[in-house]
Amino acid sequence: MTTPLVEMKDVSIAFGGVQAVDNVSISLHAGEVVGLLGHNGAGKSTLIKMLSGAYKMDSGEIFIEGNKATIQTPRDAREYNIETIYQTLALADNLDAASNLFLGRELTTGMGFVDDDRMEAETRKIMARLNPNFKKLKEPVSALSGGQRQSVAIARAVYFNAKILIMDEPTAALGVHETAMVAELIQELKKQGLGIFLISHDTREMMELCDRVAVMKNGQMVGTERVEDVTEDDILSMIILGKNPKAAA
Amino acid sequence: MSEAHEPAAPPRKSIIQSLEIDTRMLGMIGAFLLVCIVFNILTDGRFLTPRNIFNLTIQTVSVAIMATGMVFVIVTRNIDLSVGAILAATSALMAMTQVRWLPELFEIGHWAIPWIAVGVGVLLGALIGAFNGWLIGYQGIPAFIVTLGGFLVWRNVGWYQTAGQTIGPLDKTFMTFGGINGTLGGTTSWVLGIIAVIVAVILIFKSRSTKTKHGFPVKPLWAEASLAGITTVSILGFIAILTNYAVPERVVARDPSKYGCEIAEGCNAVYGLPISVLLLIAITGIMTIIAKRTRFGRYIFATGGNPDAAELSGINTRMLTVKIFALMGVLCAIAAVVASSRLQNHSNDLGTLDELRVIAAAVIGGTALSGGIGTIYGAILGALIMQSLQSGMAMVGVDAPLQNIVVGGVLVVAVWLDIQYRKRTGAK
Numbered sequence: 257m258t259t260p261l262v263e264m265k266d267v268s269i270a271f272g273g274v275q276a277v278d279n280v281s282i283s284l285h286a287g288e289v290v291g292l293l294g295h296n297g298a299g300k301s302t303l304i305k306m307l308s309g310a311y312k313m314d315s316g317e318i319f320i321e322g323n324k325a326t327i328q329t330p331r332d333a334r335e336y337n338i339e340t341i342y343q344t345l346a347l348a349d350n351l352d353a354a355s356n357l358f359l360g361r362e363l364t365t366g367m368g369f370v371d372d373d374r375m376e377a378e379t380r381k382i383m384a385r386l387n388p389n390f391k392k393l394k395e396p397v398s399a400l401s402g403g404q405r406q407s408v409a410i411a412r413a414v415y416f417n418a419k420i421l422i423m424d425e426p427t428a429a430l431g432v433h434e435t436a437m438v439a440e441l442i443q444e445l446k447k448q449g450l451g452i453f454l455i456s457h458d459t460r461e462m463m464e465l466c467d468r469v470a471v472m473k474n475g476q477m478v479g480t481e482r483v484e485d486v487t488e489d490d491i492l493s494m495i496i497l498g499k500n501p502k503a504a505a
Numbered sequence: 506m507s508e509a510h511e512p513a514a515p516p517r518k519s520i521i522q523s524l525e526i527d528t529r530m531l532g533m534i535g536a537f538l539l540v541c542i543v544f545n546i547l548t549d550g551r552f553l554t555p556r557n558i559f560n561l562t563i564q565t566v567s568v569a570i571m572a573t574g575m576v577f578v579i580v581t582r583n584i585d586l587s588v589g590a591i592l593a594a595t596s597a598l599m600a601m602t603q604v605r606w607l608p609e610l611f612e613i614g615h616w617a618i619p620w621i622a623v624g625v626g627v628l629l630g631a632l633i634g635a636f637n638g639w640l641i642g643y644q645g646i647p648a649f650i651v652t653l654g655g656f657l658v659w660r661n662v663g664w665y666q667t668a669g670q671t672i673g674p675l676d677k678t679f680m681t682f683g684g685i686n687g688t689l690g691g692t693t694s695w696v697l698g699i700i701a702v703i704v705a706v707i708l709i710f711k712s713r714s715t716k717t718k719h720g721f722p723v724k725p726l727w728a729e730a731s732l733a734g735i736t737t738v739s740i741l742g743f744i745a746i747l748t749n750y751a752v753p754e755r756v757v758a759r760d761p762s763k764y765g766c767e768i769a770e771g772c773n774a775v776y777g778l779p780i781s782v783l784l785l786i787a788i789t790g791i792m793t794i795i796a797k798r799t800r801f802g803r804y805i806f807a808t809g810g811n812p813d814a815a816e817l818s819g820i821n822t823r824m825l826t827v828k829i830f831a832l833m834g835v836l837c838a839i840a841a842v843v844a845s846s847r848l849q850n851h852s853n854d855l856g857t858l859d860e861l862r863v864i865a866a867a868v869i870g871g872t873a874l875s876g877g878i879g880t881i882y883g884a885i886l887g888a889l890i891m892q893s894l895q896s897g898m899a900m901v902g903v904d905a906p907l908q909n910i911v912v913g914g915v916l917v918v919a920v921w922l923d924i925q926y927r928k929r930t931g932a933k
Contacts, residue, residue, distance in 0.1 A: 308817075310816075310817060329819065330816070330817050330818065330819045331819035334819060340817070342817065346811070346813065346814040346817045346818070347814055348806070348807040348808075348810035348811045348814050348815065348877070349810050349877070350806060350809065350810035350877035350878055351803075351807060351810055355803060355807070356814075359803075359807055359814070359815070359818040359820070360804075360815075360820055361819075362800050362803060364800070368799075369794075369798040369799060370798055370799060370800060370803055373715050373719050373721070374719075376719070376721065377719045377720075377721075
């Protein structure tokens, strides 16, 4: 088998005595979508935040393309081409789409000033590709619909050539049409060779979008299965009972 | 979704929409003009004389300088209650440096004295501000508490330095930043005014040409031209007013050569643009550029809009807080130069209650305490409105307690109006 794009080995983190993630290992290959399932508080988001640099892990190792990686801050994660689309979208509501897209990585003029015109032009280009209906470039993103806001967040990941994309409940706030759009986009990005971690509560959606699903409970990994090998019921029982029925069998 | 119902043809744009002027700012300018006109009527035309307008502007400078910094502080959801105290502490240090300490090393009136004094004052302001910012950003103490403590600490550090004495008279060069003692006269004021007009017009049309180059929609040409026209008239009108304030003959008589005359009689010297106002204009320009055109400014607004998003985007919001408060401290020190030199000496009560005036100016100017929103020019306008109200009422002879009651009421009403405006326009 090829070297995985991401390999997290025996990763743990505790918050004030609560072991949020306990000795979890997970891997992701290029062109693969791995779904993370589990109840609220199972540790999915926490696990992924250690990869995106939002949390520092207490112990464990992360390998990116086979090399040991040190990820302490969101900036470090970006160095490894890891981009994250958060559940809460992580947009500054008072700024426009272009400012949000380039937040933390502004294009500048030769004099070192932020180049709003160039950023707007780039935003127009990428939006024309991702969401042709997107027109409100001058308004603060608080004036946008859920789907439009989501496309700003996705554009941010796509524009900066992410290799590893983390999507934390990308469709939670979206309507049916917009959810379909995100699903299409995931297929498209997968074809381009990105590795995608997807977090969701929707088991059916996960069975359609993912290649493998990993189930967590109480901070521990219950098991990782290829979607062809399991039924939706198997997954559900893993989530609820915290046991892998196949392993038991 | 609402977008689906929009008609295919773009709706006809009103004049204000075509000009792309912030309607909120228009309202504020309207309020300011209304205040001026009402007081002008009540004072039988004494309010809008060149002399009073001159005085009004130099009285506003100190608070306005600090208000520009307060915009950044409030935009990041913080507050600084210690600005008046930092002003007093830095002013005390600058006064002691130039009046007591340096004259022992150099002779009195040495050219380096005022500049060393300003240097140490600005340094102290930056250090105090950075310390406040460190306590807030890195130690997690709420800004309200840190600066409430600073409110008591720094004014009394100043008091301790001077042993409670009034320190003066200040250095002659230093005092040119105070207003009436440092003006540019007629010719220089006009030259600067004309340069300002040329720069403004170039900027307006340069921004238009870059927009066209990128293929963005631009305003109609007539709108651009009228904007340039309004700017030109405003700048030159302001210069015309200030250069109409003649230096009284008895003042010229003290030193006619200073005004380019041999004798006071028939000299026709005018004050023109005060250096302190020029300083304020420069600071306004720099702060606006920081807000709109630098990463630092972009991060300030992003952090104010959504601190978590800013952090996740790799912005070091703690260091940002330190920088913002350090900048606030530097502006307090600059305001201290203006405030102490206007009064020609340092006294312990310098800048008392300035924190409230500064916060009020920023808030009346549209800075939202919930964070993320605010403009530099708004804060300047807010400071002007406050000062106009205050000196207008003093001229009319309103009793002191009533003056404060009115100013307090205006602050609350201004914020209420702002909330109503934002609700109606759907802005956050």
